[in-house]
Amino acid sequence: MPKTEERIDKWLWEMRVFKTRTQATDACKNSRVTIGGATAKPSRTVKPGDEISVRKPPITYTFRVKDIPGGRLGARLVPEYLENITSPDQYELLEMTRISGFVDRRKGLGRPTKRDAREMASFKEASYTADEFFLDWEDDDEE
Numbered sequence: 001m002p003k004t005e006e007r008i009d010k011w012l013w014e015m016r017v018f019k020t021r022t023q024a025t026d027a028c029k030n031s032r033v034t035i036g037g038a039t040a041k042p043s044r045t046v047k048p049g050d051e052i053s054v055r056k057p058p059i060t061y062t063f064r065v066k067d068i069p070g071g072r073l074g075a076r077l078v079p080e081y082l083e084n085i086t087s088p089d090q091y092e093l094l095e096m097t098r099i100s101g102f103v104d105r106r107k108g109l110g111r112p113t114k115r116d117a118r119e120m121a122s123f124k125e126a127s128y129t130a131d132e133f134f135l136d137w138e139d140d141d142e143e
Contacts, residue, residue: 004048006069008024010024012052015063015069032056033054034053035050040052047065059086060086061086063083063086
């Protein structure tokens with residue numbers, strides 16, 4: 001017998017919006033999931049035709065429920081059960097944040113680049129070689 005309703009946290013997990021059901025539950029508890037404009041608790045049920053908005057910063061995804069699956073689906077089967085109606089300007093916002101992450105990075109912040117790592121490695125090798133350390137001990141007592 002096919003299901004006509006499903007808990008929102010379970011549905012989000014089954015549709016692969018979140019990797020784990022715990023993440024889906026936490027998103028609901030933190031008011032990041034809305035059904036028809038109203039915030040949804042994890043136990044709220046969804047049915048075909050509902051519009052679900054999921055805020056995953058920096059953008060908000062919007063989905064329309066087509067059908068309720070019997071369990072977690074493979075990625076190829078997901079489009080049969082949900083329709084992605086996220087507006088194109090949200091995807092533009094996502095692309096802009098990806099690009100700006102690289103453009104606005106000031107030098108010296110974050111992990112060193114491969115070039116920086118090679119320069120540091122060569123500096124360490126050059127400054128601590130054994131032949132550069134010549135110690136000339138003079139005994140003042142012998143004179």
